[in-house]
Amino acid sequence: MSGINKVILVGHLGKDPEIRYLEGNVSVVSFPLATSETFSKDGRKIEQTEWHNIVMWRGLADVAAKYLQKGKLVYIEGKLRTRSFEDKTGIKKYTTEIVAENFTLLGRKSDFDNENRQVVRTEDADAGYDHNSEADNLPF
Numbered sequence: 001m002s003g004i005n006k007v008i009l010v011g012h013l014g015k016d017p018e019i020r021y022l023e024g025n026v027s028v029v030s031f032p033l034a035t036s037e038t039f040s041k042d043g044r045k046i047e048q049t050e051w052h053n054i055v056m057w058r059g060l061a062d063v064a065a066k067y068l069q070k071g072k073l074v075y076i077e078g079k080l081r082t083r084s085f086e087d088k089t090g091i092k093k094y095t096t097e098i099v100a101e102n103f104t105l106l107g108r109k110s111d112f113d114n115e116n117r118q119v120v121r122t123e124d125a126d127a128g129y130d131h132n133s134e135a136d137n138l139p140f
Helices: 058-067 122-126 131-135
Strands: 007-013 018-022 026-041 044-057 073-086 092-106 119-121
Touching: 007 092, 018 058, 026 058, 044 058, 044 073, 058 092
Parallel strands: 044 092
Antiparallel strands: 007 026, 007 073, 018 026, 026 044, 073 092, 092 119
16 A cells, blocks of 8 residues: 655745746745744743645646735645755755645635635646636535
8 A cells, every 4th residue: 555645834924935947837836924922931822833845837837926915825735745855065955845746825805905715726726727717606
């Protein structure tokens, strides 16, 4: 039996997505996402924030670059990936990222400056799927 690598996060973007284009015009976007939890310790309310490195590829990256921005609340589904690289001094380093497979903008209607709520999946973004046409037909 194979394993399961599934991550679900709800958090706020720490900065605007940075888009890059690789060989073959493949787009990739990355940004930090903050998730917070609150707990009580010695009668005090304490908030703990975790930062996650998010990476999106191809069509999903293009849509993210268009709609996501610093401070926006977003739901992300993806998988964990750890990779290694050499820094400028030649030292091997490791980083763990969330490779997003889809995302949903969350928040109040006023948070979107009259934009429609977007639900984006990798297969939809790669196929040039029109998100607004189906979203208009939803009963909720």
